[in-house]
Amino acid sequence: MPKILLVEDDKDLTVMIKEWLEMENYACEVVHDGNQALDFIDQYHYDLIILDWELPGKSGMDILKSYRQQGGVMPVIFLTGKGQINDKMSGLDSGADDYLTKPFSMKELSARLRALLRRPPDQDNEVITVGPLEMDATEHRLRYRGNEVQLVPKDFALLEYLMRHPHDFCSSEALIDKVWGGSDNTGSSDALRTSIKRIRQKMDLDESQPSIIENIPREGYRLRQFS
Numbered sequence: 539m540p541k542i543l544l545v546e547d548d549k550d551l552t553v554m555i556k557e558w559l560e561m562e563n564y565a566c567e568v569v570h571d572g573n574q575a576l577d578f579i580d581q582y583h584y585d586l587i588i589l590d591w592e593l594p595g596k597s598g599m600d601i602l603k604s605y606r607q608q609g610g611v612m613p614v615i616f617l618t619g620k621g622q623i624n625d626k627m628s629g630l631d632s633g634a635d636d637y638l639t640k641p642f643s644m645k646e647l648s649a650r651l652r653a654l655l656r657r658p659p660d661q662d663n664e665v666i667t668v669g670p671l672e673m674d675a676t677e678h679r680l681r682y683r684g685n686e687v688q689l690v691p692k693d694f695a696l697l698e699y700l701m702r703h704p705h706d707f708c709s710s711e712a713l714i715d716k717v718w719g720g721s722d723n724t725g726s727s728d729a730l731r732t733s734i735k736r737i738r739q740k741m742d743l744d745e746s747q748p749s750i751i752e753n754i755p756r757e758g759y760r761l762r763q764f765s
Contacts, residue, residue: 540585540655541565545575545601546617547593551640555588558644564651572596579605584612586654588647589634591618599632606633606690611678613654613691617642630732635692636718637729653718654691668704669764673697682750687740692717693733700751700761709758734759 542559546552547570559566567582569575572595579587579601591598602614616637630637636650666673670683675698680687689697696717700708708716710730717733718726734751741750752760 539563539565540651541567541583542586542588542651543575543578543582543584544568544588545572545593545598546570546588546590548590554644555647558647559651562648570594572598572601575601576604579610586613586615586651588615588617591616602632602634609688611688611691611694615650615654630729631736633690633736635690635729636726666698666701668701668761671701671761673701682741689737689740692729693737693740696730696733697737697761700759704761705763707752707754707758707760713759 542564544552544555544559544566546555546568549570552568552570556566556568567578567584569578570593572593574595575589575593576596589598589601593601596604598616598618602616605612605614613635614633616634617640618637619640635654638647638650664675666675672681673679678691678694680689680694680697696713699713699716710727713730714726718729734753737751738749748762750762752762754760
């Protein structure tokens with residue numbers, strides 16, 4: 539049973555989400571304060587965090603930045619009343635794997651959680667090697683030219699999919715379907731672009747070399763072809 543930490547200061551909304559998640563067979567712990575959330579994250583294991591943006595104590599953005607800077611790789615989905623695209627991109631740039639804008643459907647929340655948590659069984663227990671890239675999907679470890687690279691879960695899943703199809707151009711729609719669980723909304727398109735941007739920032743360190751991810755208009759995205 540996946541264990542979820544729900545960080546939300548709206549107590550009425552918290553009750554609704556917790557009851558829904560438990561009906562969907564998730565274990566759910568709740569905190570209402572940003573400082574308390576950091577303590578829980580440090581002390582306990584969770585499979586996913588649902589994180590409100592605006593919280594007493596520390597904001598959701600501060601919590602997320604701190605967690606990612608310490609090497610945390612647990613999936614994080616933002617809940618936010620901020621509907622502007624710049625706000626959404628800021629959340630994704632800070633390491634969120636997905637977001638939902640309030641008000642939202644509980645069924646959509648469930649779909650987003652399933653997409654973040656699932657891993658096809660035939661993709662476990664396997665080390666994938668493409669050129670200087672080596673990925674252990676089970677241990678969530680990635681090495682590039684001998685150096686370990688830390689990626690947040692959705693970035694890792696996206697790169698894993700590209701590594702499993704190293705010669706294919708994959709359309710945005712196909713990547714959203716395979717990595718974000720079939721959602722074709724604007725949010726998932728933004729998340730895809732932000733995920734590619736984060737991977738490039740982590741791995742495109744030699745400006746004399748082409749990007750780790752190629753982008754051909756009307757063709758899609760493909761892993762760089764290593765000689």
